[in-house]
Amino acid sequence: MFALRVAAPLKAAGRLQTSVLTQSVFAKTRVMAPVGTRILSTSQSNQREVTVAPIIEQRKNRPLAPHLTIYQPQLTWYMSLFHRATGGAVAVGFYAGAIAYAVGPMVGYGFDAASVTSLIATVPTAAKIGAKFLIAYPFTFHSFNGIRHLLWDTARGLTLKGVYTTGYTVLGLSTVSAIGLALI
Known part of the structure; x- marks a missing residue:
């Protein structure tokens, strides 16, 4: 995905001819995930990207630990x-x-x-x-x-x-x- 984003302006300028084969090579050797996604697996064959927005929303709704408010000050x-x-x-x-x-x-x-x-x-x-x-x-x-x-x-x-x-x-x-x- 990152390599495709880098290659897209060059292709639009006519300097780079990308084929389905080169796109699949770029996809398999991806170094970075797009912004806002997280790679869940470290192996190349079964990488799955997940959008992190729902995770962030879930964290906002978690209760906070009362830590200092429940203890008698010492x-x-x-x-x-x-x-x-x-x-x-x-x-x-x-x-x-x-x-x-x-x-x-x-x-x-x-x-x-x-x-x-x-x-x-x-x-x-x-x-x-x-x-x-x-x-x-x-x-x-x-x-x-x-x-x-x-x-x-x-x-x-x-x-x-x-x-x-x-x-x-x-x-x-x-x-x-x-x-x-x-x-x-």
Whole structure:
């Protein structure tokens, strides 16, 4: 089918003479199925193509697994979600800052060390401490929770009591260290 679609414009232009024999050879050595079809068999002799539209419609009508809505929220559930969110936030913040620092002066946006320092000097102290805490907490939480996961990789702290103990330890260490970094 694919080969026939490739050969059709050439035939229309008069450059390629296709016969029934060449069409059957093209059909037997087909590499790709037409768009919207799926080949059900891998053998050349009994390939059968099926349109995938009905399959997609059936998938739309399937019930979704209730996964999170049927369980009681637990500390591990929240910490897993927050670990992923803080990892994304730290990555986005790092890359956005690095790109702004590298590209800013070239496009006329004054994002260099001198302009950033002078801007921060005009901000009130309470706002500086709050902003530094908001930047430090995701970083410290993600770091300490990553250490917790490395501890789990050594098969330590995997009991229910150990999971909750390390979870509360991560929350406490994250908060104390973020406050410490914000007050520097």
